Each structure stands twice: as C-alpha cells, then as structure tokens.
Amino acid sequence: METAAPGADGTAGQVTVGLEISQWKYLSGEADDPQMHAILSVRVDGTDGGGRVGGPVLAQVLAVDCSSSMTWPPEKLHAAQQAAVAAIRKLPDGTPFAVVRGNEQAAMVYPDTQRMARASDRTRARAERAVHQLVAGGGTCIGAWLDLCRRLLTEQDAPIGHVLLLTDGKNQHDERMPLAGVLDACAGRFVCDAWGIGDGWDGQELLRITRRLHGSSSSVREEEALPGEYAKLMDRLLTKTVPELAISVTPMPGAGVRYLKQVFPTEAELAAEDGTGRFVTRAWGDETRRYQLCLSADPAGRPRREDLQLAVVAVDVPGGEVRLPTPQPCLVHWTDNPALSRQTDAQVEHFEQHQRLGEAVAAATDAHRRGERDLAEHQLGRAVQLAHAMGADEQLGRLARLVRVDDAAAGRVALRPEVTAVDFQHLITASSHSTYGPASGTGTGAATGAGGTGGVTVPCPVCASKAPAGARFCPACGHRFEERP
Template identity: 35%
Template sequence: MSSAVSNGVSVAVDQNEYLAEGTGTVDAVVTVETGADFVAAEPPPERVEILIIDCSGSMGTAKKFEGARRATLAALDVLPDGTRFAIVQGTSMAKLIYPTDVPSVPADRTTRAEARRHLDKLRPSGGTAMGTWLGLARQLAKKHEGAMVHAILLTDGKNEHEDPATLAAEIQQSEGAFTCDCRGVGTDWRVEELRAIASALHGTVDIVKDPAHLAEDFAAMAQSSMAKAIPELKLRIWTPAGATVHFVKQVAPAIEDLTARRTETGGQVGEYPLGAWGAEERDYHVQVRVEPAAPGREKLAARISVLAGEEVVGQGLVRAVWTTETELSARISRRVAHYTGQAELAQAVQEGLAARQEGDVETATAKLRRAVELAAESGNESTAKLLRGVVDVDEHNGTVRLRSTVEAADEMALNARSTKTKRVRKER
C-alpha cells in the first residue's frame, strides 16, 4: 500500500500492481481520510436543516404522525443555536409550514417553541408527491447561497400522486443543491424510491419499523449532518493516453456507484463528486483499463487527486507493472478482494429479494444462498443477521431455503441496508 498526506488529507492506494503479460485491467482501493485538523481549519459554513415530513392521510394511522412530530422536535433540539431550519409539510404538494414568511429561521428557544406550536396544528390528510417536496427544498436551499443544506425526508407511503418521470427530474435537479437522508416508517413505502433520492443526494436510506424510534433516528441524522464541515470533496482521476476509467465505486462505509457522475474536466481527466465531509474515512474501488505493455515495463495507470473546491488537498498514484511471473500477477489485493465480495453481496441480496417478489423461488433461493455465503466469508455480521429474517440456514450442512412467511419489515430492512459494508483494515 502506498499513501500520502497533504494538507491534512490522507490518500492511500492498495493494489497488486503486477499484471500478467497481455492484460490491462488495474484494480485499486483508494482510501481517503480527512483529519480533524483539516476539518477544523475550514471556515464554518452557514448550516441549514430542512425537515420534510409526510403529512398524507396514511400518516394518521399507527401513531406514525405522532412519532413524526416528536422526531422533528428531537432533531431541532440537537441543532446548535443559530443553525437555520425550516419544516416542510409533504402531501400531494409541498408547503412551508414553519417559518411561513421567510425561507428559514435560526434555532433558539423561541423558534423551537414556535415550531412546536405549528406542528401541533398539523393534521394528516391528502396524498404523496415526493418530487414536489424535493422541489420546495431546492428552492429553500437556493435562498441560502454558500450554505451547507441538509434535509431529512420522512414518508410512510409510495409516490402515488405524481408520475415516476417527475420524481426523477426533481431528483436530478436537486443534485448538488442539498444532501438528503431518507427514512421510511412502517412497511407501505418503496425502498427503491427512497434509495434513488438518497443515492443522488449523498444521503442514507433506512426503515424505522416503530414510529416510537423515529425521534432517536432523527436526532442522530441531524447530529451527523452537523459534524460535516466540508461542503464537498471531489475525486479527480487522470489517466494516460489509451487508458480509461472503467468504474469508480464508493465501497465503504456503503456501496455507491459514482461512475455515471463523472464530469469531464480536461484531456483524460474526470471528476467525481464525493458529497459533504467531516473528519472521517471512506474507501473507493477504482478500476482502470490500460494498454498492455512488455514484461518488465511499468506505467502510471492513474493519478488520483482529492479536491476541496479547486485546491488539491491529497493525491495518490495507481501503477501497473507487467510480468511473466505468475506468482506476482496472481496475487489479489486483500482489500480489493474484500470489497469486490461486498459489492457482489449487495447485488445478490437485491436480486434475490426482487426474484422473491416476482415468485421466482429458484432464483431467489440461489441468490440469497450466495448472499449468505458472502456475508459469512467477509464477516459482515449485520447483513448475515438480516438475511436470517428472510431465509432459514441449516448450520450443520449450510442448506439455505426461503422462509415460508417473512415479515415485511425484515425484508425491507435487508433491502435498505444491503449496501452497508464491513470495512477491512488497511495493510500497513
């Protein structure tokens, strides 16, 4: 592993740089770590928190609306005084319910009390059109130029009152305007819909089965947002002539394919947005295709830079060395192998659950059996535990079969959390 630290940002590259004669695929895991000193050195940006609460008629059942109210107040309670916030009522349209005359207000004792009074007047009714919710959040974000804007979106249902193309367009227009964590309460919402929002807007998606647990989750999301002080980092990848970047995927703490988000910024140079950062560490799997060279020849396959704004704050190199020695070229980087397995695990889970929904028992069983194997091999105990809510595993012979009855919440939790990975330690 090679690593370099520049301006408080560490970039470490883990790879087997040796390639067999005639081959040209180079894999590397790039670990980006931002230190506390780097984060503290950044001038603190204005912070805005937007709380988007589903107020459709179905929220009036099973104490969901009561839980949403308490959760909204819990999030406001953990915001540092002076943090600006707004509350959006989401139905078949979006409405700013607090404040009502300005885009946001700073959190303090008075505004928190006023927000509580406005929430107490709300009554669930109407439908669900999440695209309109995102559209209003985007309008509010644009009123705070230069601010770090974070939204929490809560729903209990499907996006039934607008067509999918409208939601997709609103998601696309919102990219870069704000980040958004999504939560579904109960089991009548679609994981894929909220995942599409959270993925594009650098957020997380999860299920909260019991409305009583919403407050704790909202408070944790608001605190996590406040811990991020870097509005955005970017990964810039240069490749030599004749080489191309095949894919770039975040692989820890969760899998996120960034390949399609590439922006061309020059000859053989592309940039990938990484979202907002605090003092933290993330891993990326980069695969580059290069033109094979003669045995003994070494090439620089890629130069990877981390940018804050337009300043390069960290850099790492991906190399390729051709050899006729099978012992060298056959080695697989432990971390590349681990994260390749984690990506296969997430795919197996999602494909298995989709097949189960379609009634294809044979495919569902095969995919979920493979997921059980991969979870065990990689030590991903969280996913292994979730899988046991959907399949029965015979501990003696390893036989895997679908459960005849599966709790909807267990299936949705496995789906929503399938992209969370177990991190593998860096080799020193």
C-alpha cells in the first residue's frame, strides 16, 4: 500500500491530509479491455481546535415537506417541526440560515422574505415560532424546493452550503420543475442530506439527490426519533470546516480515467472538472473517505514483467493552510501469468460486492412493487449472501427485518409475510451507507507474509465470488478449495 503520512513534525492546529492507494497491480496483456481498479483512502485531520480553513462555518437551509400527506398521522408534522427546531438551536451565532416550506412549490418560512438570516438568540427564537406555525397542504415538487435553496445559498459567502431536506412523499409534481435539471444546477453549489419519514417516500429518489449533491440519505421508522437524528447530524456537520478537497488523477500516455466515485462512507457521484482529471469533493471534518478509481490502459508496446506508472494521484485543498501528502503512483505490471492477473485487491472487491448488494436490494424493491414476491425473495437472498460474504453484520440485521434467514452463506431466505413497501425504502437508504472495508493488503501487488497473499482475492470456481487468496473455503457458497502451494 502506498502511504503518505500527514507529516512528522507534529505542527499543532494545522489541517493535514493523508492519501493511501490500495490496488493489485497485475493485469493481463491479452485482455480485450484491460482496466485497473484501485481504492483511494483520503483522510483529513486537525479540523478541530483552530484548524478551520477559510473563515465562516456554513450556510444552512432546512427544507421541510408540508404537502397534504404530512397531516396524517399528526405526529409526523409535529416531528418535522421539532426536528427543524432541534437543528436551528444547534446553529452557532452568525451562521446564515433559512427555513423553506415545500409542497408543489417552495415558499419561505423564515425569514419571511427570500433571504437568509444570521443566527442569534433573537433570530433562532423567531424561526422556532415560524416553524411551529407550519400548516401542511398540497402536493410535492422537490425540484422547486431545491431550486429555492440554491438561490438562497448563492447569495452567501460561507464556504460550506448545506441543505437538510425532509420528505414523506414521492416527487409527484416533477413536471412543474424537473428534478434532473435542478440537480444539474445545484451540483457543486451545496451538500444535501435527505431524510424520509412516514410510509410514502421513495428511497431511490432520495439516493438520486444525495449521490449527486454529495450528501447522505437516511430515514426514521418512528417519528419521535427524528429530532434526535437532526441534532446528531448538525453536530457532525458543524465539525466540517474544510469546504472542499480536490483529487487529481493524471494518467500516463496510453492510459485514461474511466471514473472516480466515492464508495465510503456513502456512495456519491464525482464528475471531473471541464473534462480534466480533477475531482472536487465537499465539506470535510476529521474523517476518512474512500474512492474507487478505474483506469483504462493499453498494453501495446509496453514492457512486460516490470512495474510501470499508470497514473499519479494527488490531493489539494484550495485556498487553505493545509499540509498535503506527496502524490502517489498507481502502477501496472503487464503479465502473461493468469495466476497473477486473475487476483483482485481485497478493498476493490469489498466495494464491488457492496455495489452488487445495493443492486440486489433495488431489484428486490422493484419486484415487490410489481407484486412478484418470489423474485423479491430471491433478490433479498442474494443480498443476504453478499452481506454474509462481506462480514457486514449491520446489513444482515437490516435484511433480517424483511426475511427469515435460513442459510446466509447460501442465500436461502423466506420473505416475511408482514413486510410492507416502506420496509424496502428503509433498506434502500440504509444500503447506501457502506462499511469501511478490509484492511489494506498488498497495495501494489508485492507478496507479503508467508503465503504472499496479503489482501488479494481469487475467484471461487463454483460461484465465482471472490475469496481471500489464502482461504480454505469460499465465504459465499462454502466450497472447499484445493490445497494451494
């Protein structure tokens, strides 16, 4: 594993950034479309206690669903009001903030004109009173809500813009302001976290929003839990003082960047700026995030049996006094040995398994919506099998709410008769939160330990699932491997 430490002189009060690359460098020179996958681990430290970059904390907009479905049960609107109040009370003095009411259009709740207030004892109290006077009615057009949030935040100079969106329904009036176009306009302007409440919201819709706007999707099963969740989210948000961090990938001649996407702690889309290899990520505190990098490569005319530099990865924080890591190479080693080229880095495999788990959950949700219970059960069985192979106990626990697990390794499950549509929506949002993954293995593919297996994986000859190179059994299907030299 290639590692760049934050630095050795222990400078107090300075933000530091670390970068690690985990990959299996061996590729077959005979492959039709050779691709190199690597996991980039980026960590930020020192944002607390004087490590702030660039001034004000953030500008915050609370978007509250006030469509007619929020009127029943009454506890739902009350929970939304209490949650908004909990968030407002967390805002430090001087923070620009606003509250937006959403139905088939968007309107200001506080302030009463289209601007943002500055948090103080007086403005927080006025905002609380305005929130408690909210009345629900009308339809749902989430695009209109986000568009008003965008216009409010555009007027602010705070380096971090954030929207906290709550909905209990589907985007039924999209024709009024299509969400696709609004997301294009909002991308890069602010971070959005979205919450589902009640039983009528669409988990895939929330993921569509938060993946594009670098936030996370969540939900509550019990309305009374929402205020506490909002308070915890605001506590986490207020530790984020680095507005943005850019990851630059510079491919060598004969190589190209296919994509870079965030895979931990949640999935997020990343787009290169102006077609370059520079990808901007948003709103950092003291935390680690992981990204999957995919590079294309052409072996024609390249030497075999030696390490070659395929790309260089660097990170920077625009406009900040930050200690940055040394740029790190992503390597390739062209080989004709299938025993080497068929192996995979364990971190890469972990996050690809997580993606397959999410796809199985989405397919199960679609099948259940169509009334195809047998297919839904089959897809949930596949999800259980993947979660078991990954050792993802939290995901297994969530899946067990929907199915009785008879044999996790084989994916044998039985759909519970009392399962409802909203249970699938909770599962979708939860599945977007990934686990950290295995410890880094060999990184560039050099042999480690007695068996030289490190963190690489090999395919099972029975089910094709990936297993650690030194494993005796396949973690997915239980097949016993032959003794390996």
